[in-house]
Amino acid sequence: MKDGVVLMYCMDGVLYPVALTNEQNEMLQMSSMLFQPLKVAFDKPQGQAINLMGGRKND
Template sequence: MNNEGFALIYVRDGVAYPVELTEEQNGMLQSTLNAFAQPIHVGIDAPLGEVITLAEREASTDGHS
């Protein structure tokens, strides 16, 4: 399973928010960005933070309420 892909981030007042996409929208985003002739530079040396799914977040808070 490939754990890499492009994601959309919305920034408002200096706070980054993930943009939720449907499976179809995500497929179109991945296809569009992979179609660029030039490689896209990924700022691996400047991460925004750890990414977890909503299911992982809910699972981690279920026992701590």
């Protein structure tokens, strides 16, 4: 997985990843540039990122 902004949904205090198409992900990455510089809390990791699409192409 590439470094970048991801979208998460919070329900009852639990974070769930939101699946995006390639086009949606590109728009999210471009939109995040509006908030540069991003303040990333590297000292507070939330867990390991995994690909839930199982290698499927995300179109």
